[in-house]
Amino acid sequence: MIKRIGVIGAGQMGSGIAHVCALKGFDIRLADVDQPHIDKGLDAIARNMDRQIGRGMIRPEDKDSAIKRITTATDYKAFADCDLIVEAATENEAVKREIFKKVCEGLVPLMGLVELIRGIATEEETFRTVREVVVKLDKKPVNAEDFPAFIVNRILLPMINEAVYALYEGVGNVEAIDTGMKLGANHPMGPLELADFIGLDTCLSVMQVLHEGLADSKYRPCPLLVKYVEAGWVGKKVKRGFYDYSGERPVPTR
Numbered sequence: 001m002i003k004r005i006g007v008i009g010a011g012q013m014g015s016g017i018a019h020v021c022a023l024k025g026f027d028i029r030l031a032d033v034d035q036p037h038i039d040k041g042l043d044a045i046a047r048n049m050d051r052q053i054g055r056g057m058i059r060p061e062d063k064d065s066a067i068k069r070i071t072t073a074t075d076y077k078a079f080a081d082c083d084l085i086v087e088a089a090t091e092n093e094a095v096k097r098e099i100f101k102k103v104c105e106g107l108v109p110l111m112g113l114v115e116l117i118r119g120i121a122t123e124e125e126t127f128r129t130v131r132e133v134v135v136k137l138d139k140k141p142v143n144a145e146d147f148p149a150f151i152v153n154r155i156l157l158p159m160i161n162e163a164v165y166a167l168y169e170g171v172g173n174v175e176a177i178d179t180g181m182k183l184g185a186n187h188p189m190g191p192l193e194l195a196d197f198i199g200l201d202t203c204l205s206v207m208q209v210l211h212e213g214l215a216d217s218k219y220r221p222c223p224l225l226v227k228y229v230e231a232g233w234v235g236k237k238v239k240r241g242f243y244d245y246s247g248e249r250p251v252p253t254r
């Protein structure tokens with residue numbers, strides 16, 4: 001029976017996971033590298049819950065009790081009593097290896113909230129337990145074998161990378177590429193806008209994981225993606241990516 005969930009990383013994914021799980025009544029331990037990162041995650045959770053209250057999706061008392069269920073930490077000692085830990089730290093293999101080394105022993109690994117990864121040594125009971133939690137969170141579990149980037153990112157990120165190549169080679173500008181994919185492929189969001197939402201640094205890291213992990217040149221990260229990341233223009237979180245988010249509406253930059 002899962003009662004307490006640990007979440008490592010209070011960024012976009014971690015804060016979202018803590019938010020959903022706390023509203024569903026789980027006790028949450030949320031960790032990040034330092035207090036400012038934790039505070040940023042908690043602010044995002046509170047802001048997003050306020051938005052849900054404004055839309056009548058939850059009541060103010062739901063927010064209050066959910067927030068009370070979240071405790072925070074900057075180390076992993078607080079995770080000893082967790083029934084399940086979700087790792088949602090920066091997309092960097094060395095960082096993740098270090099985290100797993102420190103916290104993994106005796107814990108249930110969950111490698112994705114919806115994509116359930118069955119590693120070569122995953123116990124059937126571990127897999128079933130995690131699947132039950134995912135179902136309790138009203139999410140649909142999708143089983144994936146343990147390959148670089150699993151299913152969604154394996155398909156999504158090369159498409160985003162190709163959109164950046166189309167921009168880089170002048171096939172179309174930002175607006176043309178995003179509008180083309182929204183209307184022509186019925187995607188709710190254009191690939192460049194989506195890349196800004198995910199974070200261009202995260203997109204680049206996933207492409208590097210695919211490129212190195214599958215040793216196939218078709219996964220070569222677009223030089224323009226690398227250039228944006230090196231410039232610090234990593235998307236919506238810094239108000240600058242393929243769109244400029246400093247005004248009221250996003251404005252395409254190329």
Ligand SMILES: NC(=O)c1ccc[n+]([C@@H]2O[C@H](COP(=O)([O-])OP(=O)(O)OC[C@H]3O[C@@H](n4cnc5c(N)ncnc54)[C@H](O)[C@@H]3O)[C@@H](O)[C@H]2O)c1
Nearest residue numbers: 008009010011012013014031032033037088089090091198
């Ligand atoms: N953003 C998306 O849409 C998305 C989608 C699917 C998967 N993911 C995956 O989720 C993970 C997190 O991505 P994100 O977008 O939330 O990134 P993010 O940059 O918003 O947040 C990552 C957080 O991890 C923290 N962190 C770094 N090292 C840590 C450590 N040792 N211990 C605890 N916290 C640490 C960082 O300080 C940061 O707050 C990545 O593996 C990414 O590939 C992200």
